[in-house]
Amino acid sequence: MKVLITGGCGFLGSNIAASYLESNDEVIIVDALFREGGELNLKWLKSKAKRSQLTFHQQDIADRGKLASVFELHAPFDYVCHLGGQVAMTTSLRDPERDFKTNTIGTFNVLECARAFSPDALIAYSSTNKVYGDLYSMNYLERATRYEIADHESLDESTPLDFASPYGCSKGAADQYVRDWHRNYGLKTVVFRHSTIYGGRQFSTFDQGWIGWFSKQALEQNIELRKNREIKPFTIAGTGKQVRDVLHADDLVRLYRRAYEFRDQIQGEIFNIGGGLKNSLSLLELFALLEDLLSMEQTLIFEHLPRRKSDQDFFVADISKAQRILGWQPRVDCRTGVKRMLDWLNEA
Numbered sequence: 001m002k003v004l005i006t007g008g009c010g011f012l013g014s015n016i017a018a019s020y021l022e023s024n025d026e027v028i029i030v031d032a033l034f035r036e037g038g039e040l041n042l043k044w045l046k047s048k049a050k051r052s053q054l055t056f057h058q059q060d061i062a063d064r065g066k067l068a069s070v071f072e073l074h075a076p077f078d079y080v081c082h083l084g085g086q087v088a089m090t091t092s093l094r095d096p097e098r099d100f101k102t103n104t105i106g107t108f109n110v111l112e113c114a115r116a117f118s119p120d121a122l123i124a125y126s127s128t129n130k131v132y133g134d135l136y137s138m139n140y141l142e143r144a145t146r147y148e149i150a151d152h153e154s155l156d157e158s159t160p161l162d163f164a165s166p167y168g169c170s171k172g173a174a175d176q177y178v179r180d181w182h183r184n185y186g187l188k189t190v191v192f193r194h195s196t197i198y199g200g201r202q203f204s205t206f207d208q209g210w211i212g213w214f215s216k217q218a219l220e221q222n223i224e225l226r227k228n229r230e231i232k233p234f235t236i237a238g239t240g241k242q243v244r245d246v247l248h249a250d251d252l253v254r255l256y257r258r259a260y261e262f263r264d265q266i267q268g269e270i271f272n273i274g275g276g277l278k279n280s281l282s283l284l285e286l287f288a289l290l291e292d293l294l295s296m297e298q299t300l301i302f303e304h305l306p307r308r309k310s311d312q313d314f315f316v317a318d319i320s321k322a323q324r325i326l327g328w329q330p331r332v333d334c335r336t337g338v339k340r341m342l343d344w345l346n347e348a
């Protein structure tokens with residue numbers, strides 16, 4: 001198989017690329033290396049690749065001409081995994097134009113290049129639950145460690161679209177273009193609306209990748225604690241009761257591979273994807289899990305900042321459509337997954 005992966009040096013892209021390298025497929029990566037850790041992920045992938053199995057192009061997907069030359073050189077592809085993107089909501093508020101260029105124009109360019117050079121490829125797009133907006137109108141219940149929604153355990157694909165924040169708008173527009181290019185031009189597209197994903201190769205930052213970020217804070221506080229040094233608190237935005245269903249990268253890779261197997265059944269479809277209710281965590285619940293996994297002698301120390309603009313208090317994906325059509329469901333429970341995250345952070 002010949003697989004094109006945009007954003008292939010990022011967290012999800014590099015995990016998917018590694019999986020296709022392992023199955024002896026040919027992988028072509030387009031990545032602008034905008035994300036810290038990208039070079040390290042590329043080096044890691046190169047160490048796995050056999051000769052000429054991996055080709056890397058350092059390109060901005062917003063530049064149509066340059067993206068077209070990559071397609072011209074390598075197409076046709078069997079599979080296009082479009083994971084290149086601007087990923088942080090906070091960054092999108094600081095620089096909405098860059099966010100729009102990458103997420104909306106970049107996706108438009110991927111679709112148009114595929115239409116011109118590789119019309120038979122399956123194109124999978126990594127969208128987001130932020131297309132459903134802030135969800136402020138839901139009826140929330142505040143429990144001891146988490147928020148809940150009164151009349152829903154989880155949210156399915158019929159939840160109304162309500163793009164909020166530049167990130168929500170740029171990803172949401174791209175999400176709709178991807179589906180529409182199936183409707184109007186017959187491209188074989190599928191959209192995955194992701195919630196929180198975590199795991200190895202994720203270089204988390206203060207504003208993106210919260211499981212990885214807080215796992216790192218916990219490891220650091222634990223070291224200070226054991227050395228009897230003064231502990232510097234980290235910060236969290238809001239009460240810490242906001243909930244997401246979390247999905248381990250290994251389950252994400254299985255999903256993208258499974259999508260290719262089921263390519264004839266899923267064209268034009270959209271799926272909500274996440275760890276489901278039993279793998280949902282609030283920040284406070286993650287902290288308790290980290291304290292337990294690290295056998296910490298005292299609780300984590302943190303300070304509260306005001307809640308973030310446009311943050312959802314609760315999102316758990318209803319994954320029954322993916323279960324039904326793709327026969328896919330998460331296998332890595334959040335306790336095992338967070339333990340693996342800690343192991344990877346220790347190694348890294």
Ligand SMILES: NC(=O)c1ccc[n+]([C@@H]2O[C@H](COP(=O)([O-])OP(=O)(O)OC[C@H]3O[C@@H](n4cnc5c(N)ncnc54)[C@H](O)[C@@H]3O)[C@@H](O)[C@H]2O)c1
Nearest residue numbers: 007009010011012032033034035060061084085126194197
């Ligand atoms: N990780 C999550 O929890 C999560 C949740 C919802 C949606 N997503 C979506 O999944 C995709 C991948 O996320 P990730 O966690 O791997 O992020 P990431 O930041 O680790 O990877 C994104 C990659 O895209 C590259 N990139 C950014 N702008 C580019 C551009 N203009 N041209 C070419 N490459 C560019 C970056 O250099 C980076 O390597 C994103 O589109 C993101 O919106 C991720």
